């Protein structure tokens with residue numbers, strides 16, 4: 001029987017991707033994590049299945065589809081391997097989508113096909129050492145020269161930085177102009193003057209790379225500015241609004257696996273002569289997790305379907321990210337508790353989920369920033 005709140009094609013997509021994840025991704029997730037290994041084989045297979053073209057214009061090789069489908073896909077990937085989900089989401093929703101929504105015809109023709117078949121990996125570089133939540137405080141500058149621009153400055157915490165062939169970079173023309181001074185560019189990698197350094201010691205999502213980018217007079221051709229001068233802030237905020245739906249979906253996937261692994265373990269682990277699943281304390285944790293995961297999933301799908309219906313979705317997307325990321329962190333915590341001491345040692349799924357969950361409350365707008373966005377909407381006249 002199909003799920004009444006999903007269409008037939010969405011139900012089929014979930015089944016297809018879940019089978020793939022169970023067969024090919026989940027069994028290798030622990031090794032990708034321990035070795036900090038980019039899952040190239042998986043990325044190639046996802047591109048062969050057409051998933052990197054989801055929601056992207058069919059005129060440029062995309063496969064169209066809905067944000068709800070994208071959320072389902074991201075959730076299922078995260079259920080098997082959170083690192084793969086963030087690699088996928090950063091590539092598609094922050095880089096490919098940026099060009100799809102705001103790029104010129106020439107930019108779309110030049111860059112979308114390679115991003116859709118994943119022969120080129122995409123990244124998005126906004127954050128800087130002195131500008132995270134306060135994105136308008138960026139100090140990376142752009143200046144004009146003949147036929148183009150020069151970029152100078154430092155970005156950090158950039159997902160996919162090690163593998164990227166294309167990076168969307170946000171720079172300012174003049175820090176005194178605030179949001180109105182921000183512009184967006186497509187940088188092809190390698191680029192003369194651009195140094196990319198992987199940042200070590202990351203707590204979770206270790207199979208994805210996170211890098212510092214140093215720009216020293218990096219030349220960008222005139223044709224590689226996205227949109228009009230001064231439009232960078234607005235375009236970037238729009239991309240982050242959409243991206244939050246996928247972080248919510250990633251959170252749901254992590255929480256779902258925390259629940260499933262806890263159910264399985266609690267049925268096989270015995271204490272005091274019975275399975276620990278017989279104890280009411282364990283059952284309470286499982287029941288709470290299942291209820292919260294389902295609520296987080298519904299809020300996530302709702303934000304996706306609002307966007308698909310071209311209705312205001314931004315506040316709901318913030319609520320979905322805020323709530324689902326909390327559920328991911330709390331579910332991973334409960335999963336580790338249910339796994340007891342075994343869950344405290346790698347390679348154990350509860351240990352990995354616990355480390356992977358936390359970042360969902362930090363990137364693409366921290367939980368504090370989501371509350372500010374939601375409250376601002378509630379209080380507006």
Ligand SMILES: Cc1cc2nc3c(=O)[nH]c(=O)nc-3n(C[C@H](O)[C@H](O)[C@H](O)COP(=O)(O)OP(=O)(O)OC[C@H]3O[C@@H](n4cnc5c(N)ncnc54)[C@H](O)[C@@H]3O)c2cc1C
Nearest residue numbers: 124125126127131132133157158159362363364365366368
């Ligand atoms: C693994 C990882 C991958 C990432 N990938 C990318 C990427 O691909 N591209 C990219 O551009 N960035 C990326 N980021 C950066 C991420 O988006 C930022 O870390 C995030 O926006 C928070 O910024 P910050 O770390 O500078 O924290 P800060 O902004 O310094 O915040 C520190 C604390 O202060 C709180 N705070 C800040 N302002 C307020 C306020 N007004 N009211 C209340 N509390 C406030 C925050 O909520 C937080 O708790 C990544 C980060 C991580 C950890």
